Amino acid sequence: MSSEFKLAPSILSADFANLQTALSQCDEGGAHWIHIDVMDNQFVPNLTIGPPVVKSLRPKTNKFIDVHMMVIEPEKLVESFAKAGADLITFHIEATDDPQSVIDLIHSTGTQVGISIKPSTPLSDIEPFYDQVDLILVMSVEPGFGGQGYMDGSTERILNIKQKLKEQCLQDRVLIEVDGGIKLHNAKEVIDAGADVLVAGSAVFGTENPAKTIQAFYNL
Numbered sequence: 001m002s003s004e005f006k007l008a009p010s011i012l013s014a015d016f017a018n019l020q021t022a023l024s025q026c027d028e029g030g031a032h033w034i035h036i037d038v039m040d041n042q043f044v045p046n047l048t049i050g051p052p053v054v055k056s057l058r059p060k061t062n063k064f065i066d067v068h069m070m071v072i073e074p075e076k077l078v079e080s081f082a083k084a085g086a087d088l089i090t091f092h093i094e095a096t097d098d099p100q101s102v103i104d105l106i107h108s109t110g111t112q113v114g115i116s117i118k119p120s121t122p123l124s125d126i127e128p129f130y131d132q133v134d135l136i137l138v139m140s141v142e143p144g145f146g147g148q149g150y151m152d153g154s155t156e157r158i159l160n161i162k163q164k165l166k167e168q169c170l171q172d173r174v175l176i177e178v179d180g181g182i183k184l185h186n187a188k189e190v191i192d193a194g195a196d197v198l199v200a201g202s203a204v205f206g207t208e209n210p211a212k213t214i215q216a217f218y219n220l
């Protein structure tokens, strides 16, 4: 594929007893980012990992650590994830009444900021913040679990966001990341719609040879 997209394998689908192996597979495959799904069992019905795990992973990789917080009260965790070594921290628009203060808090730690949106939340909720963030994370499944199918309406949402970014001359400054149900067979459609970063969990770690699968994404 000609466009220079980045692949962010999600370790949610990796073997949690062997995360170092997952990092090595990402290195071998040439992935750009590592996507870390943080779930609090309140914002979503699942419980995963927190800052201590990011802190342990940080010295084991020089890849860009992309933390996706699916938590209520995101402001309470920002500093810990920044200190643990996150490069980018994304929060959900649905998880706060004061998105501007969360954006400012994340930036104040020197970390890049992402804003994420669930599939049924209107895009108008995040539009006022396009010029404030480094990344927009478009959920293409209901957040909470890996291995779900890509929701078709997501492509339309990516096109809409890209168009709005272009209208504000932000398309080179604000990345669009797409998360959920990304597979080898639909990656091209998502990139053509305007995605800059693709998250892939089960499509990478659910295969026999994750490193080879990562390479296959880049060779599409």
Ligand code: DX5
Residues within 6 Å of the ligand: 010, 012, 013, 035, 037, 068, 141, 142, 143, 144, 145, 146, 147, 148, 179, 180, 181, 182, 199, 200, 201, 202, 203
């Ligand atoms: C879901 C997570 C995703 C998940 C994607 O809530 O945000 O990052 O790991 O998994 P797949 O690629 O299997 O849909």
Ligand code: ZN
Residues within 6 Å of the ligand: 010, 035, 036, 037, 068, 179, 199
């Ligand atoms: Zn995610």
